[in-house]
Amino acid sequence: MEYGKLVELYQKLEATTKKLEMTDILAEFLKGVEPEVLPEVILLTMGRIFPEWEQKEVGVAANLMVQAIKKATGVSEDDIIKWWKETGDLGDAASSAIKSRRQAVLFKKPLTVEMLVSNLRKAAELEGPGTIEKKVSLVAELLASSKPEEARYIVRTILGELRVGVGEGIVRDAISKAFGVDANLVERAYYLTCDYGIVAKLVKEEGEEGLKKVKIELGRPIKVMLAQKAKDIKDGFEKVGRPCAIEFKYDGMRVQVHKKGDEVIVFTRRLENVTKQFPEIVHGVKECVKAKECVIEGEAVGYNPKTGEPLPFQMISRRIKRKYEIEEMAKQIPTETFFFDIVYLEGKETMSLPFEERRKLLSKIVTPKEKLIGLAKQVITSDEKEAEEFYQEALKAKQEGVMLKNLKAKYQPGTRVGYMLKLKPIMETLDLVIVGAEWGEGKRAKWLSSFLLACRDPESGKLLTVGKMATGLTEAQFEEMTQRLKPLITSEKGRKVEVKPKVVVEVGYQEIQKSPKYESGFALRFPRLIRFRDDKSVEEADTLERVRKLYESEARRV
Ligand code: AMP
Numbered sequence: 001m002e003y004g005k006l007v008e009l010y011q012k013l014e015a016t017t018k019k020l021e022m023t024d025i026l027a028e029f030l031k032g033v034e035p036e037v038l039p040e041v042i043l044l045t046m047g048r049i050f051p052e053w054e055q056k057e058v059g060v061a062a063n064l065m066v067q068a069i070k071k072a073t074g075v076s077e078d079d080i081i082k083w084w085k086e087t088g089d090l091g092d093a094a095s096s097a098i099k100s101r102r103q104a105v106l107f108k109k110p111l112t113v114e115m116l117v118s119n120l121r122k123a124a125e126l127e128g129p130g131t132i133e134k135k136v137s138l139v140a141e142l143l144a145s146s147k148p149e150e151a152r153y154i155v156r157t158i159l160g161e162l163r164v165g166v167g168e169g170i171v172r173d174a175i176s177k178a179f180g181v182d183a184n185l186v187e188r189a190y191y192l193t194c195d196y197g198i199v200a201k202l203v204k205e206e207g208e209e210g211l212k213k214v215k216i217e218l219g220r221p222i223k224v225m226l227a228q229k230a231k232d233i234k235d236g237f238e239k240v241g242r243p244c245a246i247e248f249k250y251d252g253m254r255v256q257v258h259k260k261g262d263e264v265i266v267f268t269r270r271l272e273n274v275t276k277q278f279p280e281i282v283h284g285v286k287e288c289v290k291a292k293e294c295v296i297e298g299e300a301v302g303y304n305p306k307t308g309e310p311l312p313f314q315m316i317s318r319r320i321k322r323k324y325e326i327e328e329m330a331k332q333i334p335t336e337t338f339f340f341d342i343v344y345l346e347g348k349e350t351m352s353l354p355f356e357e358r359r360k361l362l363s364k365i366v367t368p369k370e371k372l373i374g375l376a377k378q379v380i381t382s383d384e385k386e387a388e389e390f391y392q393e394a395l396k397a398k399q400e401g402v403m404l405k406n407l408k409a410k411y412q413p414g415t416r417v418g419y420m421l422k423l424k425p426i427m428e429t430l431d432l433v434i435v436g437a438e439w440g441e442g443k444r445a446k447w448l449s450s451f452l453l454a455c456r457d458p459e460s461g462k463l464l465t466v467g468k469m470a471t472g473l474t475e476a477q478f479e480e481m482t483q484r485l486k487p488l489i490t491s492e493k494g495r496k497v498e499v500k501p502k503v504v505v506e507v508g509y510q511e512i513q514k515s516p517k518y519e520s521g522f523a524l525r526f527p528r529l530i531r532f533r534d535d536k537s538v539e540e541a542d543t544l545e546r547v548r549k550l551y552e553s554e555a556r557r558v
Helices: 003-014 019-031 038-045 062-073 077-087 090-099 113-125 131-144 148-158 168-179 183-193 196-212 233-240 279-288 313-320 326-332 355-365 384-396 475-488 544-557
Strands: 244-249 253-260 263-268 293-302 335-345 373-375 378-381 401-405 420-423 430-439 448-457 462-469 489-493 496-499 504-508 511-514 522-525 528-532
Touching: 003 019, 003 038, 003 113, 003 148, 019 038, 019 168, 038 113, 038 168, 038 196, 062 077, 062 090, 062 131, 062 148, 077 090, 090 148, 113 131, 131 148, 168 183, 168 196, 183 196, 233 244, 233 384, 233 401, 233 420, 244 355, 244 384, 253 279, 253 313, 253 335, 263 279, 279 326, 279 335, 279 373, 293 313, 293 355, 313 326, 335 355, 378 384, 384 401, 430 462, 430 475, 430 544, 448 475, 448 504, 448 544, 462 504, 475 489, 475 496, 511 544, 522 544
Parallel strands: 335 373, 462 522
Antiparallel strands: 244 378, 244 401, 253 263, 253 293, 293 335, 401 420, 430 448, 430 496, 430 504, 448 462, 489 496, 504 528, 511 522
């Protein structure tokens, strides 16, 4: 298929922000796509080259992209960077470079989707000496045979910045509409395969029957069931019913473990394959799980090998991306995995069984071994007092809180259906001052989209940075923030700006960490905007002392 056709689709999609219209446009387009390229086309409409669960990356970031554009067009690096700065979009710069290219066009043939995907997959597989040059060449080859408009989208796709607005919901509805199949079945198939490309091809070739046949495949992760929040124990009981199962909510990393004979594969909740990084989970499952084939879920909690005390999540998160000295890290920050669910056993899916049955199956196949493999600590009760005591016990054991689970509910992958609820102490918020910001990229280029937060240090009279906030804002709030901050800009360097400290915001966050990255010595993990505090002046913003106190009280808990 000609890539130009896909570019026309992108342009049509960009011309509207209405979800329904986008769904119709995409559905119409999908009808005409040959089944062989359908998987790739679906991924490309979402701005991906690989399905989410395949941890592959093209590995060409902005600086290499500049080299590739230069190689493809003969345009100087200075010009490319100048154009890039003008719009904040390297895709636009590539487009301009193609327009003014000084080199003969290498290929006269139109660029195809197949060629694009083939080159980018090749680039992702490269290893060893000369990798960088080869990657640049593969991308340059694509750019050299592309038209200006095509180059724009190729660059955005490779940099992971396509942003035409096609998310999972639109793809699901478009597939359903294009081929006349039930959207729920499409979604179910996606949750079990984590790849809308495969799902679309199956629908096109086999219709609804094909979708119904989709099963869990060992070695390919499924989307996990997610939790909703409970306000307190009483609210929890009201939502999941009495009696219910109450379990420790462990503060660690969710793992989905696939066992296929002697092979054990470990995925995170974000579908990353971390088998290599967590050898102790692999050993543990081999030793303690008596099943030929199963898919089980649990929480891997790091602990201090000297004291046995649990460690906060941030410690094991350091192991997730680790490539070297894996065994050493496994010794320094070992994990104990507490299993809490089972979705597949000996060739059969167990997702439709009630939770209490699943837990029984799990207990049958898991033989706990201390400091390696366990079952999530659980009570089954209707009694609020007993539940409250169990909650306090979990907090005393330095875990995050508790989960409340409906005993009769099935396992519903990928969704927050309210079959399980989480209950944890409320995190206090901070009122902080915005002292800097960064202009966004792509669709956000017109807004300041990342905000530097600071707390007060009354002793020195200075504002000290404690983190960067880029989430929790609606489009209207980005607009408002930009309007408020623009007149306050005091200096501008590249995309970064400094602003007069005037705007106070209330900020929520997941955790406070010690960090040399910011002047305060602390960093907020995932800060998000809760509201503007127009009622507060900068002098009333929270102090370094309060940040420290919150950090300490959190550290005591974990
Ligand atoms: P949250 O990440 O705050 O949405 O809370 C849900 C997460 O709690 C799950 O994704 C698991 O990683 C984790 N978790 C810890 N203990 C349990 C448990 N006993 N049952 C289910 N999830 C648990």
